[in-house]
Amino acid sequence: MLFSQEEYDARLAGVRARMARQGLSALLVTDPANLYYLTGYNAWSFYTPQVLFVPADGPMLLFTREMDAGGATRTSWLPPENIVGYPERYVHRPHLHPFDWVAFALRERHLIAPAAAGCVGLEMDSHFFSPKAYRSLVNAVPEWTLVDCFELVNWVRSVKSPAELELMRQAARICNGAMEAAVAGIAVGVRQCDAAAAISSAQISGVDGIGGDYPAIVPMLPTGEAADTPHLTWSEERFEAGQAVVVELAGAYHRYHAPLARTVVLGPPSDRLAKLADAVADGLDAVLTEVQPGVPVHELARTWNRTLAKYGLEKPSRIGYSIGIGYPPDWGERTISLRSEDETVLAENMTFHLIGGMWMDNYGYELSESIRVSPDGVEPLTSFPRELLQKGS
Template identity: 85%
Template sequence: MLFSEEEYRARLAGVRVRMTRQGLSALLVTDPANIYYLTGYNAWSFYTPQLVFVPADGPMLLFTRAMDAGGAFRTSWLPSECVVGYPEQYVHRPHVHPFDWVAFALRERYLIAPAAKGCVGLEMDSHFFSPKAYRSLVNAIPEWTLVDSFELVNWVRSIKSPAEVQLMRGAAQVCMAAMEAAVETIDVGVRQCDAAAAISQAQIKGANGIGGDYPAIVPMLPTGEAADTPHLTWSEDRFEAGQAVVIELAGAHHRYHTPLARTLTLGKKPDRLAKLADAVADGLNAVLTEVQPGVPVRELARAWNWTLAKYGLEKPSRIGYSIGIGYPPDWGERTISIRSEDESVLAENMTFHVIGGMWMDNYGYELSESIRVTADGVETFTSFPRELIQKGG
């Protein structure tokens, strides 16, 4: 197992404490990141329905496709009797759903009635929990009162254990190798897809003896005038002289992610981009200076907004979010967002991707750091130069 049994039991205990506070008698977990957090199960099987049944007391049950049950037993800490595979004939059928079978399996184990004493939580915003899956549960288990769990497990995940922090440090080594590959490969005349390939190779190969994992998000490379918007990937076009390229990527190690963003210009730095880079660097430094346990998240946003205002700039979107375990399509934990409206308070071993992204008219700039809240300040996971990178010119 990647973590000790004691750590897994502590995670389950933390989830159950929150279940009690929310009045839940059971919880159904479908987010692959949360399944991994609770059980250790790790495979590319989330394209078919799977769930973990977490009762108020007693053992958890992991339900997955029958052909994947062996993999679940090999990668999780659960005993074999707690890993249950549903039959193949339930996979991708128009009139039946795997959760029809799962519901009957729970009924056969006499687990329906105990969970009916309170509400049963569902991950209603999980990427891999479909309306058809919900309808299946509603129809098959009319005794249950199904309610949104409001990212219950995600919130428990927000504070990392020392073992998790160490894995994120490993991911940071992979991340820096991938960013180095990006900077080395991107050049005038090089195809964008070739740069993406070099980045992907570095992400999987790893660095310094640390093996890479597949990242939850592919490399993003908004280029030239298209750098005025985030989340663009790559094309087969060739990089041109004078273009700026926004590079956002992550290193992943045992599913833990540390993202990083930098901006590279092919030739002399345009004055408007250089000025924007100065503003973003000052803003990011102001944010990191504020980080310590007990500080409201909104204070980080305030520091950013105040600094940008001195440059006559503003940024309406959030400037960061909680990170850790990631599966496609996202490496964020979907809990804490660094913005003025967030009511969260920083605690030691929370981890974030802090993003200074500015998208202007026909150009843009991005600078980010992955960080950990320490006992008295902040740890940045990577040590890549925090500047606008000039190549040539």
């Protein structure tokens, strides 16, 4: 196993303690990142319904598509009898849903009534929990009071163990290598798709004998005037002289992610881009000096906003979020956001993607780091020149 049984036991204990505080007698987990966190199950099977039944007491049960049950026995620490495959005839049927079968399987195992003693938590905002899945549970288990668990497992994941941190450090090394490939591959006349291919190759090949995992998000390459907006990928167009390219990517290692963003300019930067880069660098440095256990998250956002204000700038969106395990379509944990409205207090071994992204009119700039909250400050996980990267004269 990737982690010790003691660590898996501690994770489950943390989840059950939070379940008790929220009045839950059972929890249904559908987020693949949370399945991985609790059981170690890792496969590209999340495009079909799968669920982990976590009772307040007793063994967990993992329900997957029948053909995927074998993969769960190979990657999960759960004993085979706790991994149950639903029949193929339930896959992609207009009037059936696998959770119809799962509900009856739970009923056959006499697990419905004990869970009815309290509320049953659902991951209502999971990318892989559909309205049809919810309707199936409502119809099949009328005894249950179904409630949103509000990212319960995600919150337990927010503080990393020493073993998790080591995986994130390896992911950061892969990330650094991928960014090197990006900077080397972005040049006048090169197709954007070829640069993206070089990045993807580096992400999967890894560094120094450490093989990379597939990242939860593909390389993002907003280019030229399109750099005024985030989350664009690539095209087959060729890079042109004078263009700035915003590169956001991540290294992934055993599903743990370390993202990084830098901006490459093909030639001398414009005055407005150079000034924006100075402002973002100043703001990011100011935030990094504030990071330490016990600091409220909103203080980081306020430090960023005060620094930007000196340059006559403002950024309405958040400046970062909690990271760790990631599956498509996102490497964020969907819990802590670094913004002025978040009252979370930083704790040792929380990990974040700290983002200085500014999207202006027809141009933009992004600078980010993956960080860990250390006992006396901050540990940058990623390591790459923190500046506007110029190529060509």
